[in-house]
Amino acid sequence: MTLDLPRRLVAEALGTAMLVAAVIGSGIMADRLTDDVALALLGNTIPTGAILVVLITILGPVSGAHFNPAVTLVFGLRREIETKAALAYVLAQIAGGIAGTLIAHAMFGLPLVELSTTVRSGTGQWIAELVASFGLVFTILAGLRARPDSIPWLVGLYITAAYWFTASTSFANPAVAVARAFSNTFAGIRPLDVPAFIVAELAGALLAMALAGWLLAEPKPLPQMRPTA
Amino acid sequence: MTLDLPRRLVAEALGTAMLVAAVIGSGIMADRLTDDVALALLGNTIPTGAILVVLITILGPVSGAHFNPAVTLVFGLRREIETKAALAYVLAQIAGGIAGTLIAHAMFGLPLVELSTTVRSGTGQWIAELVASFGLVFTILAGLRARPDSIPWLVGLYITAAYWFTASTSFANPAVAVARAFSNTFAGIRPLDVPAFIVAELAGALLAMALAGWLLAEPKPLPQMRPTA
Amino acid sequence: MTLDLPRRLVAEALGTAMLVAAVIGSGIMADRLTDDVALALLGNTIPTGAILVVLITILGPVSGAHFNPAVTLVFGLRREIETKAALAYVLAQIAGGIAGTLIAHAMFGLPLVELSTTVRSGTGQWIAELVASFGLVFTILAGLRARPDSIPWLVGLYITAAYWFTASTSFANPAVAVARAFSNTFAGIRPLDVPAFIVAELAGALLAMALAGWLLAEPKPLPQMRPTA
Amino acid sequence: MTLDLPRRLVAEALGTAMLVAAVIGSGIMADRLTDDVALALLGNTIPTGAILVVLITILGPVSGAHFNPAVTLVFGLRREIETKAALAYVLAQIAGGIAGTLIAHAMFGLPLVELSTTVRSGTGQWIAELVASFGLVFTILAGLRARPDSIPWLVGLYITAAYWFTASTSFANPAVAVARAFSNTFAGIRPLDVPAFIVAELAGALLAMALAGWLLAEPKPLPQMRPTA
Numbered sequence: 001m002t003l004d005l006p007r008r009l010v011a012e013a014l015g016t017a018m019l020v021a022a023v024i025g026s027g028i029m030a031d032r033l034t035d036d037v038a039l040a041l042l043g044n045t046i047p048t049g050a051i052l053v054v055l056i057t058i059l060g061p062v063s064g065a066h067f068n069p070a071v072t073l074v075f076g077l078r079r080e081i082e083t084k085a086a087l088a089y090v091l092a093q094i095a096g097g098i099a100g101t102l103i104a105h106a107m108f109g110l111p112l113v114e115l116s117t118t119v120r121s122g123t124g125q126w127i128a129e130l131v132a133s134f135g136l137v138f139t140i141l142a143g144l145r146a147r148p149d150s151i152p153w154l155v156g157l158y159i160t161a162a163y164w165f166t167a168s169t170s171f172a173n174p175a176v177a178v179a180r181a182f183s184n185t186f187a188g189i190r191p192l193d194v195p196a197f198i199v200a201e202l203a204g205a206l207l208a209m210a211l212a213g214w215l216l217a218e219p220k221p222l223p224q225m226r227p228t229a
Numbered sequence: 230m231t232l233d234l235p236r237r238l239v240a241e242a243l244g245t246a247m248l249v250a251a252v253i254g255s256g257i258m259a260d261r262l263t264d265d266v267a268l269a270l271l272g273n274t275i276p277t278g279a280i281l282v283v284l285i286t287i288l289g290p291v292s293g294a295h296f297n298p299a300v301t302l303v304f305g306l307r308r309e310i311e312t313k314a315a316l317a318y319v320l321a322q323i324a325g326g327i328a329g330t331l332i333a334h335a336m337f338g339l340p341l342v343e344l345s346t347t348v349r350s351g352t353g354q355w356i357a358e359l360v361a362s363f364g365l366v367f368t369i370l371a372g373l374r375a376r377p378d379s380i381p382w383l384v385g386l387y388i389t390a391a392y393w394f395t396a397s398t399s400f401a402n403p404a405v406a407v408a409r410a411f412s413n414t415f416a417g418i419r420p421l422d423v424p425a426f427i428v429a430e431l432a433g434a435l436l437a438m439a440l441a442g443w444l445l446a447e448p449k450p451l452p453q454m455r456p457t458a
Numbered sequence: 459m460t461l462d463l464p465r466r467l468v469a470e471a472l473g474t475a476m477l478v479a480a481v482i483g484s485g486i487m488a489d490r491l492t493d494d495v496a497l498a499l500l501g502n503t504i505p506t507g508a509i510l511v512v513l514i515t516i517l518g519p520v521s522g523a524h525f526n527p528a529v530t531l532v533f534g535l536r537r538e539i540e541t542k543a544a545l546a547y548v549l550a551q552i553a554g555g556i557a558g559t560l561i562a563h564a565m566f567g568l569p570l571v572e573l574s575t576t577v578r579s580g581t582g583q584w585i586a587e588l589v590a591s592f593g594l595v596f597t598i599l600a601g602l603r604a605r606p607d608s609i610p611w612l613v614g615l616y617i618t619a620a621y622w623f624t625a626s627t628s629f630a631n632p633a634v635a636v637a638r639a640f641s642n643t644f645a646g647i648r649p650l651d652v653p654a655f656i657v658a659e660l661a662g663a664l665l666a667m668a669l670a671g672w673l674l675a676e677p678k679p680l681p682q683m684r685p686t687a
Numbered sequence: 688m689t690l691d692l693p694r695r696l697v698a699e700a701l702g703t704a705m706l707v708a709a710v711i712g713s714g715i716m717a718d719r720l721t722d723d724v725a726l727a728l729l730g731n732t733i734p735t736g737a738i739l740v741v742l743i744t745i746l747g748p749v750s751g752a753h754f755n756p757a758v759t760l761v762f763g764l765r766r767e768i769e770t771k772a773a774l775a776y777v778l779a780q781i782a783g784g785i786a787g788t789l790i791a792h793a794m795f796g797l798p799l800v801e802l803s804t805t806v807r808s809g810t811g812q813w814i815a816e817l818v819a820s821f822g823l824v825f826t827i828l829a830g831l832r833a834r835p836d837s838i839p840w841l842v843g844l845y846i847t848a849a850y851w852f853t854a855s856t857s858f859a860n861p862a863v864a865v866a867r868a869f870s871n872t873f874a875g876i877r878p879l880d881v882p883a884f885i886v887a888e889l890a891g892a893l894l895a896m897a898l899a900g901w902l903l904a905e906p907k908p909l910p911q912m913r914p915t916a
Contacts, residue, residue, distance in 0.1 A: 007672075014673075021589070023623075029499075039268060039497060053615050353796040375746075390709050391734075393716045443694075494723065505851040505852050564814050565854040
């Protein structure tokens with residue numbers, strides 16, 4: 001352990017807050033400026049991908065830059081973070097995410113907290129979240145093995161793509177899903193629909209972990225390799 | 230060869246599946262959200278380029294990240310992959326590509342398999358596919374010589390450009406062309422039109438291989454190559 | 459300090475001029491070509507982010523590539539630039555910024571100097587500028603610690619995101635704010651509204667400096683910083 | 688001299704051809720797909736920036752990847768390329784550029800050669816070309832000193848920005864200007880207007896060379912530095 005837990009938790013909360021502020025804020029901005037929904041999604045995608053590269057680069061050395069309970073779960077199961085710290089991470093992520101919603105609303109002159117009325121439900125949406133989270137976690141695990149210093153770019157680019165190729169626009173993050181339930185804007189999700197999203201996200205993450213555990217098991221006999229627990 | 234063939238084949242299938250899911254999925258998403266075809270193509274381009282950077286980076290160390298029979302053919306002819314493995318690669322790519330179509334359709338609530346009715350034929354289209362594949366394979370061969378660790382970015386950026394500058398929107402990949410024949414959506418291609426596309430793609434690939442064989446013939450032994458004369 | 463002050467000041471003026479010319483010029487171009495404001499903002503965002511990567515990369519070795527009085531203030535308080543040089547930097551940035559406005563106007567056939575009539579005021583706007591500047595300065599300080607050679611990309615990507623997720627489109631730069639007051643175009647700001655923007659920007663910068671001072675306090679002496687629990 | 692001149696000339700011709708095919712081809716594609724001119728410019732910008740990164744990366748080790756007589760002129764004056772080779776480079780660039788026009792037209796089913804009727808003239812346009820070329824050459828010279836391996840990205844990003852912030856959409860390249868005169872499409876320029884563009888481009892290039900000669904004269908006393916002739 002190199003940094004004390006309080007600093008790591010502040011980094012997780014800050015990073016998740018900035019991520020959510022970017023997701024929700026850019027959604028509001030885009031939605032206000034155009035009637036074309038594809039253009040609004042583009043105006044939501046580019047800032048999200050860009051801020052992910054930034055946040056993971058600058059906060060990675062502090063906390064590992066999870067910003068995502070599904071990611072923390074996988075690292076916990078792989079014993080790369082201890083259980084107690086993992087639980088604290090998740091709480092920090094959820095709290096930070098909600099703070100991000102408040103910040104976005106404050107900037108755009110909206111009530112600080114709303115409940116979303118955007119229905120996001122159905123088999124297609126759940127498959128999409130499973131696929132989105134599978135891809136995200138597999139990208140992280142395979143990326144850590146292939147080129148660890150590229151993780152910020154890989155995650156930013158993956159989410160940029162997944163916003164468009166998954167039917168759910170790729171939440172892929174339980175803490176962000178919770179935070180987005182409190183915003184009745186472009187990026188919102190009806191609170192009632194959040195639990196199924198979270199289940200699908202965790203299922204996708206575990207599936208990726210299982211596949212990565214087999215597929216990446218025998219890399220080239222390199223001098224150093226991340227432990228696969 | 231460091232990894233066993235089964236793992237390599239799974240990597241080829243998985244990578245091609247995610248690539249096709251991204252191509253077809255983002256095409257469906259974009260097409261549903263806007264009536265502007267240029268915007269739809271942009272919403273198709275950005276995810277495709279982004280996911281290519283990701284997939285080639287993370288799966289490159291496992292299988293070489295071909296995801297494309299034209300690329301595998303060239304490496305086979307250059308004896309950088311043995312014939313038997315090359316044939317298995319191509320089958321894995323085709324199977325993975327079709328799986329990607331199914332996944333995209335499942336997420337967007339479409340019948341799992343359709344036959345495309347989008348006509349893509351004619352001299353201009355065939356020249357475009359030849360140009361697109363020539364450029365792709367030349368980019369890979371010259372990129373491997375100039376800066377191998379940049380291949381993921383080079384391919385992602387090349388395809389990003391080629392979606393726009395070739396009249397065919399740059400399929401440049403026989404396995405992806407087959408997979409797209411099974412989707413009657415934005416990215417689809419009428420099955421009848423696939424064979425000519427594949428012929429043009431392979432011709433472009435071989436042309437690039439020939440040119441690269443001459444142009445890049447004398448690279449390595451020299452400490453620096455910028456013309457300073 | 460390796461370069462003499464005149465060269466450093468020219469670099470600061472040149473960089474800020476090119477930055478402002480890019481911001482204002484692309485705003486004019488985008489605004490003329492479309493009626494969709496989201497598309498205009500996209501046509502303003504991409505050039506701004508791109509030119510920031512370029513300018514910080516090429517002028518960083520000359521002057522540090524601040525181009526921003528809020529950044530110079532923070533480096534001054536951290537004693538990474540001496541007070542006298544810092545004051546000269548700020549003057550060079552303001553002069554360069556105004557020159558950038560003139561250049562943009564000359565290219566687009568507008569009167570060289572105008573006064574903007576675009577109202578940018580109110581609590582949401584000020585919170586947005588505070589958030590934008592906080593994020594920018596925190597990105598720089600944490601980025602310098604995490605991966606100094608990535609600073610050009612981090613700043614370019616951060617501003618790309620912040621154009622969309624902050625309600626003010628992220629001026630985040632007092633010199634640029636002053637320069638934009640002299641352009642009655644897409645990127646303009648009413649002179650009357652500039653002082654409050656500058657106050658918010660400096661407040662955000664100082665807040666980031668304070669947080670970074672604590673959060674990143676114990677970085678270097680440890681061989682690796684990923685939490686491995 | 689490491690590679691023989693014929694290979695270098697083929698690289699210059701090939702690179703310029705692919706660049707022009709990308710510029711003109713994407714212009715045709717974008718213009719056909721949308722009525723929104725800003726969107727068409729975006730569909731022209733992204734492929735141009737992307738292909739520049741690719742071409743400069745892969746052909747840089749062969750020929751230096753000038754693809755631009757203004758750049759070759761500057762390197763000639765700096766004695767980094769001998770006069771005879773420089774003249775051959777310029778001819779190869781012009782021939783390659785025109786070939787690129789033919790290729791784009793063939794793909795899109797247009798007459799192979801047309802004469803553009805698009806008027807691009809007037810003081811603003813000429814100032815814009817001077818600014819565009821100044822920025823391009825300054826980016827290259829300062830980039831070679833600051834981070835030579837980033838040149839492909841710097842040029843790609845610079846042109847991405849300059850397409851929008853210069854009133855002329857930044858031709859910044861005499862060979863490309865000539866090639867674009869033969870295409871009566873989105874990217875075309877009336878032949879009559881080409882000479883003034885070329886004059887402005889060369890003037891901007893020389894101005895950048897002069898400024899760089901002074902501004903970058905005394906870098907940190909680094910062990911190695913590119914000669915400034």
